Amino acid sequence: MNLATANASPPATQFVTLTINGQQRHLEVAPWTTLLDLLREYLDLTGTKKGCDHGQCGACTVLLDSKRVNSCLVLAVAKDGSQVTTIEGLAAPGSELHPMQQAFVDCDAFQCGYCTPGQICSAVGMIREGHAETADDIRELMSGNLCRCGAYPNIVAAIEKAMDATRARLSV
């Protein structure tokens, strides 16, 4: 890779259409814009957090076409036509919280709260995947979401509490 090529003038932006929290958005983005930066900087959806920005902490977890992913490692331009659900889209504005959100409140499953949107989106994605039954399963399958405050015991309790209600919501 020679530097002359690397330093060539920036390639043109591209258009993508994404359905974000049920709303179709037509966006013009540079190829190197991550889904995380698109959400936070272009759309003011700042519920999704930037933690490590390297796919190691899980704070940026969103549901992309119903699957949980690290949005910091997704290039937005590659996801034309996809559906994205962020923490803002789990429950309609003004309506009741999503059962997983309510369980996090009820179980005091956070301290500083920075990892919480990622934890909640990840937990909803995990329940949709259908491989978690026990607390051990939850601990293993949520290991991609770090909580530096160490609220893990209450996070596991919240997820166990919300599991049935979340499942019921997925099936409708």
Place this chain on the structure above:
Amino acid sequence: MINFAYTRATGIADAIKEKVEANGGGQFLAGGTNLVDLLKENVARPARLIDINRLPLAAVEPMSGGGLRLGALVTNADTAYHPEVQRRYPMLSRAILAGASAQLRNMATNGGNLLQRTRCYYFYDVATPCNKRQPGSGCPAIRGQNRVCGVLGTSAQCIATHPSDMCVALAALEAVVRVSGPQGERSIPIAEFHTLPSNTPHIENTLSPDELITSIDLPESPYAAHSVYTKVRDRASYAFALVSVAAGLELDGDTIKSTRLALGGVAHKPWRLPAAEALLTGKPATKESFLPVAEALFAGAQGYEHNAFKIELGKRAVVRALTLAAKGTAAIHDVNGQTADA
């Protein structure tokens, strides 16, 4: 992150054509879990990303002759939870689930897993020399922080490891990598896919520059009933292997008919030694039989300041993996790839 162009390939031939046209400045984009990170670190500096995610390579299909074909774009998660993979190749399912996090496994693809780069700290840190990143610049790992580095097949230029769990199981299963390129299609046995560092640590596999991985083919396996993936790491989940072992036994009663063993975390490629496996043929499945195999696998191993422990740890992990495999796959696994204590 440098600025780069982005194009979306419409077919396999189109993807290869675009790669050729990029003249060494192009990289294929699949799941992006490693590549996008390397872009952010300025380790990867492509002029153009060629997005292959819309290519028709996302199926798991039975092969005529009895094997199973894993499309290059099937995600690691979909592969690990595929009923046929779980039933016929439980070692592979467990290896995948022992790696990364659920989010990363939802994104990462099978082809990309083969091509992931080492996690050696110096490779990632562009402020330091690294023969793999910048040939001829030196290897600080040899005298530096080398806990994550290898002890087998290392060279004076590079002691990095291949970080994959999946590939360790693929090595034990003798998978075949199918590729497509400007010269047509070819198949590469997994043992010949990854390379040792020698004097060219920047070369990590035998893919030609413009070839695209299209599938990973698994031959029929007699090891499903007695296979295990044992991974030893610094924390219980979401960490790269210090040492890992994929082990499969084919048993006739208590007598071993054949064995497959591959090691992860110890070399620039999944480490396999068929001559060591052959030591077990006709032997009873006991610790006494397993110990010489562990010794043979680590013959010639060279430890460095912070990783010499891997030699003894690795030998013990081999014995443990074989002991667990002898008990039977069903006895030792839960659905999430954890190994119950023996």
